[in-house]
Amino acid sequence: MPAAKQQPPRFKTIQKLNLEYAPVTITQYESTRTGMRLAVVDQKGPKVNGYFALATEIHDDSGAPHTLEHLCFMGSKAYHYKGLLDKLATRMYSTTNAWTAVETTTYTLDTAGWEAFAQMLPIYLDHLIVPTLSDAGCYTEVHHIDGTGNDAGVVYSEMQATQNSGPELMDLEMRRAIYPEGNGFRYETGGMMEQLRSLTADRIRDYHREMYQPKNMRLVITGEVDHDELLQIVDAFEDTIVDDVPEMQAPFKRPWTDSAQTPPIKESVVKTVRFPEEDESTGEVMIGYLGPHYDDHLAASALAVLTQYLCGSSISVLENTLVEREQLCSMVYCQTEDRTDSTITFYMSSVETERLAEVEQRFINLLREVAGKPIDMQYMCDCTTRLRRQLLSRCENAGDFFSTIVIEDHLYGSRSGDDLKQIETLDDFDMLLKWTEKEWRDFFSKWLADAKHVSVLGVPSKELSEKTSSEEKERVKAQRERLGEAGLKKKAEALKHALEENDKPIPESLLEKFHVPSAESIHFIQTTTARSGAARKMGKLDNPIQTLIDKDDTGSPLFIHFEHIQSNFVRLSLSLCTTSIPTDLKPLLTLYLMNFFTTPILRGTTRVEFKAVVLDLEKDTVSYQASSERGNADMLCIHFEAEVERYAAVIGWLRTMLFEAVHDPARLYASLTKILADIPDEKREADQMAASVLLMVQQAPGSAVRAQGVLSRWLYLRRIRKMLKEDEGAVTAKFTDLCKALHRPENFRLLVVADIEKLPKPVSAWQAFTQDLDLTKPLQPVDDRKAHLSAAGRNPGHTCFVVPMATTDSSFATLATKGPDAWDHPDLPAVRVAAAYLDAVEGPLWVSVRGTGLAYGTYWRWAVDTGLMTFSIYRSPDAYKAWTVCKQQVEAYASGEIPFDRFALEGAISEIVLGMASAEPNVAAAAEASFVNQVLWGVGKEWNREMLARVRAVTPGEIRAAMRKYMVPAFRPEESNMVVTCAQIMQEGLVGGFGGAGFEPEVRTLESFQDGYGLVGAGGEEGADGEDEEEEEDEDEGDGDDDDEDGDGDEMVDTPGSEEDA
């Protein structure tokens, strides 16, 4: 709560930056008492995010920085209770988190609405500046030996799980080779296990005193922030801690900037690191360079452009040569890191183990070859402008983008604010556009081609994998013997005491002091909707944007939904209905999406190859993507983002990709190979396979989601690829039929998100798109997923499959029953709260299942579009036992036998509120939500806000009723469908257990659920598809599947996880 206002806050303003190119203001303040800095990034929207960054340099591998990250959550001077911060956060529409990297520990507070953030802030700061750091906390969180003689502790276990992984070992080796002794970038801030075993509480407390001073901290806050109130809150907080921290004038050596600087790499070296791995066939290569100094901002921008030029897209030279043509690795990418001197690291993955050294050498030679040839100045210019465009687009949806910049400024920038000031303009890019070929070539040579580097070859080792575990066993055995019976007993006692001290219950009176803000304190972003063509049938709108649309009306029936926002970009999406596609062609949809933007096209009579297509697409856009439609998984979505001036050009691209693509067998083959390469990994995941089997069982073949599921893809697309080799005409004919069925105006719903006032011809620009299309057919209704339910999906019950799998040593269960089946269903708010309550961290199922080791987790999902509720038990040593306990818990809550905990209930509601705010953090997301609500879900534009109010008003009685109606039946054999995937040895026990509970479990193989959609297998004999297709699978090993065609990190196809809701 704001402090009394007798005295103005003791803060001075360091700077206020108004960015020239985006509507963003960044204000920096500094406390005149402690030197703590605050940077506020003003941004409209429901989210307020805090990043509390500390520069943390250390010259050993003790892990003190990482242990502090954990210990700060264990209680503070004013709030002694472990878990209080998180308990409060879960009620206050917030989550807390933190990360420790080599250079910083940064704590985060992610909140909906300023009011809640303002309440959380001083409590959080108390935990960071004056944490309790008790011996008991260090004992349980950092490291201890338990009663059985094993080493344990939260941080210790975390490092145990990661320390010996390939990437960690390679990264550490790289830093050890680049940075000399005494340079902070050299050390493992997470803590090496052997050092963690001897790290003392006093050492951690010393490190805290040294580093966690207010003047070494910067609070970065993004969102709708009340600046005055913020300064008052922090000022009042400083009153309470000013005597606990070193004086402002006390000598302080600023981490990184005041330390010895990094010397240049003297000699190029190649290091080899072995890492434990059962499969020894492929390894990794890392090649690192030291880049420009932090304050050389122009060089940093040039580097970003150059790395984009070298490996920013599927058509850039490194990717094209090493992956596509020479097939030396599955992927090559580059990461630059801002440090006092930046680092430039190239990675090549899945390199044949015997060829690691050769491939490293090839990379170095290739860089020199490229640097020796003339630079493609046109492409360099394209890269510069594209990067600039992408930057501008990200600025509009600021958030984490600016937080990273300010955190880096805190670590390495000048305290005067001069470095941060650089972001006010994008002059760097204008200067780079004027660079001559020679300037680029010199830059390239200086930092990469002629620069000294450190290479690390990561070699997988089965022997090391065995040795590591046997050595660890030996060590623990010796430790046990050393301690003896009496010693172990003492250890058990000590742990018990520490746990008791840590886990003192939080008094309710303390929790009650905090008032949860109303949902009205969260400000969602407003957009304006307008409609043209068939979209007008959704209702007449009266607003200035609609007037603009009406003025440009052409009378065309093409369905266009407009969302007006403040932006310099236009986002254009085409949602496609798939109902009109013949069922036997629907499994081709995965291939359709993968191939959509990597295909040759016909311009008039001239064939343009796919590389030229991608090159041109990149010139015209910020990003492009083909995927499943987010608001309706049976539909597809083609999406473009571009500068608003490119509106007509993007409409042209949409027409070209839909109607002028050439179905090239070679490209289809390449796309198929990428898709099929992923399937073996997917098939290994037992939890995903439980969901996939359930999808096959509950959906009819006509469901596009089912047709794209892994169990359809697996069989169908392998057969298609085989067919492509034998009779490519037959495949291209099928593909052409699919496109013909799909590419009809009656399947089209368009969404245009832009500042509509900036579009000269919002509607008539589409005439170029619709010319010679048949627009007379009535619009297809939005795909109805319920129409594609199987009998088992329509009426769940008496369906239970147990699927043994060789790739798991655990068990997973997914069950489904009827749930609310409409977006405006009156039970939906109560169902959501019930699910959030049961699933909560430290909630009923967590405590009874995870806490007792019966399963790693459980979760509920509701899917209105299919009208099914699912419940999953994740990774259990005995899914039947876990199921029994879940059933008891759900029934006991539903009957009222166990009452709800008031605070936990508030927590469940708060989690839903935060989730809804997080789904619409910025204008683009808010506009998309408006389209989904109105067009795809058929609810009002304000649905989310209404749902929020309804969720807040749900009563305990309504929650119990929802549990009785939808959750208790999930455990009744006659009302639910269940799929259990498990280790082979568990099969018998699970069949016995579930059989005893009234289910009729049928044991079936995973293969038996696949569906070839009538496509005949190899040699023409249907069904005999087993062996020879398995063989074929091996042929294309090593083919990459990671090109990111649109260069913005988005996957081209729908994530497999989306099957879960089915």
Ligand SMILES: [Zn+2]
């Ligand atoms: Zn950790």
